[in-house]
Amino acid sequence: MEDARDAPVLTARRAGMIACTECGKVHVPGPERCDRCGSRLSSRDETSLQRVWAWLGAGLVIYVPANVYPMLKTTLLGKTTNSTIFGGVVDLVHHGSYGIAGIVFFASIMIPVAKFIAIAYLALSVTHRVKLSPGKRQHLYEVVEFVGRWSMIDVFVVAILASLVQLDFAAAINPGIAAISFALSVAFTMLSAQSFDPRLIWDASEEPEQ
Amino acid sequence: MSLADVVASELPPQINPALPPPAFTAEQAGHLIACPLCDALHEEREIATGETARCARCHAVLEQPRSMAMTRIIMLALSALVLMIAAMFFPFLELSVAGRVQRSSLLDTILAFSNGMTAPLTIAMASLIVILPTVRFLSLVYVLAPMAFGHRPARHADFFFRLADHLRPWAMAEVFIVGVAVALVKVAGLAHLSIGPAFWAFVALVLVTVLKDNFMCRVTVWKTLETRRS
Numbered sequence: 001m002e003d004a005r006d007a008p009v010l011t012a013r014r015a016g017m018i019a020c021t022e023c024g025k026v027h028v029p030g031p032e033r034c035d036r037c038g039s040r041l042s043s044r045d046e047t048s049l050q051r052v053w054a055w056l057g058a059g060l061v062i063y064v065p066a067n068v069y070p071m072l073k074t075t076l077l078g079k080t081t082n083s084t085i086f087g088g089v090v091d092l093v094h095h096g097s098y099g100i101a102g103i104v105f106f107a108s109i110m111i112p113v114a115k116f117i118a119i120a121y122l123a124l125s126v127t128h129r130v131k132l133s134p135g136k137r138q139h140l141y142e143v144v145e146f147v148g149r150w151s152m153i154d155v156f157v158v159a160i161l162a163s164l165v166q167l168d169f170a171a172a173i174n175p176g177i178a179a180i181s182f183a184l185s186v187a188f189t190m191l192s193a194q195s196f197d198p199r200l201i202w203d204a205s206e207e208p209e210q
Numbered sequence: 211m212s213l214a215d216v217v218a219s220e221l222p223p224q225i226n227p228a229l230p231p232p233a234f235t236a237e238q239a240g241h242l243i244a245c246p247l248c249d250a251l252h253e254e255r256e257i258a259t260g261e262t263a264r265c266a267r268c269h270a271v272l273e274q275p276r277s278m279a280m281t282r283i284i285m286l287a288l289s290a291l292v293l294m295i296a297a298m299f300f301p302f303l304e305l306s307v308a309g310r311v312q313r314s315s316l317l318d319t320i321l322a323f324s325n326g327m328t329a330p331l332t333i334a335m336a337s338l339i340v341i342l343p344t345v346r347f348l349s350l351v352y353v354l355a356p357m358a359f360g361h362r363p364a365r366h367a368d369f370f371f372r373l374a375d376h377l378r379p380w381a382m383a384e385v386f387i388v389g390v391a392v393a394l395v396k397v398a399g400l401a402h403l404s405i406g407p408a409f410w411a412f413v414a415l416v417l418v419t420v421l422k423d424n425f426m427c428r429v430t431v432w433k434t435l436e437t438r439r440s
Contacts, residue, residue: 009266012242013229014230016230017233017234021247022428024245026243028239036432037371097396103392104392149379149380149385150385154389155389156339157389157396159320160303160389160393162323165312166312167310167312171307175328177327
């Protein structure tokens with residue numbers, strides 16, 4: 001199975017053709033847009049890696065305030081407590097709801113960090129030799145693409161809590177400033193993953209051994 | 211040498227920075243399909259309804275025609291629109307503490323960030339949960355409805371289908387539902403919580419969306435659009 005995947009195959013680029021990434025149509029070089037679906041044609045997206053690194057950097061930078069500043073402001077009987085993302089997880093563990101603590105920890109800490117690493121690894125693998133086979137790397141790319149949006153859970157939870165728990169003096173929950181930077185961080189990493197051209201994964205493996 | 215032989219034969223592994231001269235004529239290229247993920251060329255074949263064509267190298271789905279797919283997608287998109295309206299205005303969750311009841315609808319949730327520094331998030335929330343999914347449903351109906359009835363595609367149909375495809379990762383209705391589940395448990399200790407009708411409308415919406423996306427095969431839709439246009 002692995003052998004079949006890694007055997008050289010004829011790609012559109014090697015045949016001197018340009019393939020549309022939206023609808024799969026193969027074109028003779030020349031037209032700027034696909035005549036089937038109207039998408040912009042390029043054999044390889046040359047600016048892909050630049051955009052990947054730019055969005056990834058932006059996502060990383062803004063992930064810092066997302067963790068430092070409070071995500072939730074809880075007011076119980078006049079006393080206000082601020083909790084950060086990690087603080088929220090710790091609270092949940094103290095309350096004994098390990099399952100939910102696990103989900104939140106996974107969605108807002110593990111997945112974002114794993115995504116930063118995975119995207120950086122994929123981008124580096126285009127220019128450097130790495131151990132993982134192209135097939136596995138493409139799988140990693142598909143996982144990153146799929147998982148990205150699920151990090152938004154925490155922002156939604158904050159919104160739901162804030163709209164629901166508004167009982168004046170007794171209890172009130174308000175969103176903190178970290179919600180906005182966390183949402184931006186998720187959006188930037190999604191854009192970073194979308195900027196990556198997966199065809200680059202395979203190109204490196206097609207270069208002759210030196 | 212037939213076209214299939216050319217595709218199957220292994221070319222020497224060399225990469226030119228510029229494109230080499232085209233190996234196929236435009237007419238031959240019409241019988242080829244390239245994997246959208248890894249660029250491998252395949253000979254275009256009729257794919258029977260219910261079967262799935264995958265890329266020989268990276269196993270990504272190339273084509274996946276399903277019977278009555280167009281009609282089903284339209285029906286599902288229309289039901290999703292109705293459910294979205296229901297989910298918007300009915301109460302979503304109810305919280306009762308010491309005789310006081312606090313109801314929250316989807317609209318309240320969206321407006322939760324509207325005070326102070328987090329105000330821009332209101333727009334983002336509205337887009338992710340309501341606007342973008344709705345735009346997707348509407349554009350799918352716009353693109354597919356004329357085709358299901360055997361008409362020529364509507365004007366700018368290709369723009370709207372591309373739009374629907376690009377919006378797919380940003381329509382986060384199902385993520386929101388899991389968020390509700392997490393919020394439920396978080397508040398459960400604080401007060402008595404009950405689920406309103408809009409919650410179930412939203413769960414149905416998510417199921418319908420997942421079903422619809424399963425029926426959707428991008429390449430098949432593009433090919434149908436192309437043949438209907440000519």
